[in-house]
Amino acid sequence: MMDLSLKKLFFLVVVGTMSCIFCYGFFSTEPVLKIIRDRVSLTWSAVSSTEKTGEPAPVIKNQDAAQKGQEHKQDTQPGMLSQANEKPNHGPNAKLQDNPPKVVTTLTAKDKPSTPAKPKPKTTKASTASPRTTKAKTTKAATTTNSKNKPKTTANTIQKVLPVLVTPTLVPPMNKNDFKKMPEWDFEDIYLREPQPRQTTCPESIMASEDPEFKKAFVPDIQIFMQKEHFSRSEWNRLVHFNNPFGFMGGNYTQVKEAIELIPKLKDYQLLPVPKTDPQGCIRCAVVGNGGILNGSRKGEEIDSHDYVFRMNGAVIKGYEDDVGKKTSVYIHTAHSLTTSLYLFKKAGFDSIPHDEGIKYVMIPEGMRDFQWLTGLLRNTSVAFGPYRNRRPWKEYAGQFDINRFYVLHPDFLRYVKNRFMKSKQLEGPHWHIFRPTNGAFTLFLALHVCDVVDAYGFITEDHNKYPNYYCEKAKTRVIFYINHDYNLEIKTWKKLHDTKILKLYQRKDEPQQHQKP
Template sequence: MRTRLCRLSHLDQTTQWFLLSAVLTFFVFILPSFIKEPNTKPFRHQHIRNEERSLESPHEVTGQAPTTGNRTMALAVASAQEKSTWAPQAQATAYPAQEDARAEALEATSAQPTPMRGQERKDTVLDTLPPRAQDKGVASDRTGLPSVTSQDTRTIKGRRDQKEEPTATRTVTPGPQSKAQTTGQTPVPESQAKALTTPGAGPMGRTRKGATTTAAPHRDTARATPPSTSSQGRTTRRSPSLRAADFKSEPRWDFEEQYSFDTEALQPTCPDSVKVKASKSPWLQNLFLANLTLFLDSSRFSQREWDRLEHFAPPFGFMELNQSLVQKVVTRFPPVPQQQLLRASLPAGSSQCVTCAVVGNGGILNDSRVGQEIDGHDHVFRLSGALTKGYEQDVGTRTSFYGFTAFSITQSLLALGGRGFPHVPLGKDVHYLHFLEGTRDYEWLEALLLNQTLVKSSLSWFRRRPQEAFRDTLQLDRYLLLHPDFLRYMKNRFLRSKTLNNIHWRIYRPTTGALLLLTALHLCDQVSAYGFITEGHERFSDHYYDKSWKRTIFYINHDFPLERTLWKRLHDEGIIRLYQRPIISKPKM
């Protein structure tokens, strides 16, 4: 050791200072890095909370009402012992359309975007999205809306926030309460073939004022926490989208019985009208709603309506649908001037009764010889595979309304195209009633409006342009979309199947024929039903046009026994006239 120290002592002073500096550097800078210091950084969730707290407005920090869009929900578990009770028909309270439009314009212009920072703030969206944002792929999953309790009846203002001009206007003669209103247009690319327009239609469309959404009280419902409707806090936390798979049975909301009403609908003048009879029926007077909004169009689609209707699965609402697609399609349809379009076509002051025949496709019509009787009505409703060629004596020849879904129309054209049904019923007076089942129907409409072939749709096997089904003569003023509220009302009050109480609830819907017949009940004064399921249907083939006898198959997505019971009761009550064939009993041996 002494030898080493001696050797170091012989080093020059410069070298000694260099070695000393190296040793000091080691102890000061390098050694502490091997010693683990306690972690004083905040956890990630603490950082998120701090950031969210810093973005909150003063009224939120002081514990004021929650921002619009927050929603809590409970699942409604169906019970065999639970019974739904129907309250008397609610009276819709109308808000002036002009005041509502001004309020919405003020709300839209006063909304200021809040900057979003980081992945943690992706759930923050604007309370009011501009209509054009949807065409740019912005979809909202918000579900904020006023809650209607089972003991309270409330009214939501019908909104008219569509500023775009459709390519067509309805030409149905409006009622005296109608007023002109400018509507918006979503242009079709010039590269596309045929534009869907109305002859003589100008930039002004006619719309109805005073449309509202109101509720009839209902029990056994799941509640949604109502959002704040004040202008405080223009940002909201987006709640997760509702998914049908999350429910073991159909969810029942406290606003389940909230529907869109047309408060200025024309009232029946026929003394023997369906609506007059329903108001006098102990059974129907609390079920039948005479002034419902029947049709969905550009004037009846808004963010508020989307938020409300996305709680209900299609065809009764917008659950799991693409908002951008739905808005892009619906806003192309011009406002329907008068929901009661058949009554609006009558001369002023007329007490004429509008008679309608609704023709199903049941085998009971084969060899029935009621074709002339069917054609004797003022209007004839048909659906799906409405084959008349070769069956004129049994089903008639006239068609005023043709009802369908995207699936039923494509299936019918493929199956019956070679038998005399290559296209839908045509004519300048034919109206088309489209029951929107789900995504494929909106994709069908998109292809129809753009005159394109179905490619990415679940109906891509059709490999045709939807306009071909209409022989490229379709005009949008005669193409009507049934409102989800109207279809949900049918299901809730007339055709509530037990299937809705189990895990298969999502696939259930009434048959297209049932939807068409109930639609006619709300448009016509007197209704006759032909080709619908009746007692003893087993004797007949599935369809009147079947070449060989085919047994009727009851699929799980429909409830045929429930529909048969309903038609029989409506017939017994004198509401409809149901065509039946007598059951001939076999003589006892």
């Protein structure tokens, strides 16, 4: 029995030795060694890239959006995009995701924006919901160095180092001309969330809507306003992937940073206080557009009966009080709409924007000229750069500018409105980068997020050809459809929101009798 066991043991030793020799001979062949070296090298390169920038590499979902010759490999997973009830954490204490979405390629190459980005191998995973921290998972293969003096580095040690917060390098500038249609990134539908979302006790509130489509799209705690705490290198690197006004693509980092860091922290996250006179705690708002449907409507008294009234652009009031009311609680504008309206509607008596006592001004930052305007406005100095150079912005607010009553819409809110409610087919064409919803559309969706009950007046309807372009025009004029807006989509959207009782849209049924300014 003993001799048999020794023979069996000897046989096993011999077989094991021969197996080792065979394996060594097989794996020492050049092709196999090359595969191993390449795999280890690619793993280390991917980890180094993530470690260097401190940012997850972006994934472009619609790879056909890239210009010819520019490759963007795609690797998506179910659940990669945020859902309506998700709350991604973008703060400085953001936690790493347990199952971060895959990252396959990056557009942050050292080359110029027009240089095609080369796809990288599928080796890392990174979190897109928390751009400030990145957790990269590597293969189990250990990487070693040939030098005896250098410490041995393994995948495990690399993984421990990566979560450490580092100051990320800036993503190289992106250009809208690099894409033949709107690019959709894997974090396209992920937004900052309001730390103190509005609460309501109103039984009629929009938030109580049971319409399934609206409930799926509506995010009650979306970050509406921008503050200085929202700007960082990580946030710049995230938002630079989106064209204005939905992000900072093509923007000047220094000028944008300077402007945003002047925006003070909000003292009150709720734009409009609940009226003490309403026993149910409802905030009732009227949003007044400038459409010709209001000419001769006699809706002024009804408009003014609301708790708050929103207006935008060339909100001519003097002489048209019977049709449009005279109260303004919130005025929404861009630098362009403000300055241009004062010129275009001067003959109609629009010599200053609304300046009611205690009025709140909300700005849409649609491009670099708005950030340049903001810097001059918030510093109380002349504009230093751009088309408004040497202008003194605060003079345009008719003595009612108060930094505590001035708000700037966040690019995430603007992109959310576009993605969830105003996804135009124009985004699929070569002019995708000039499309955006109208100022009136942004105003209406702002009201839907800060009010309980919303009534819309002066917005475009199916029978718009019956009315002049603007209510302040004396003669019948044709409604102009500008190429940077999708008016047909807005017509359908307002009608749908009205039919589902999300808001009440003024739709005139009588034959219009044009009101002449006295």
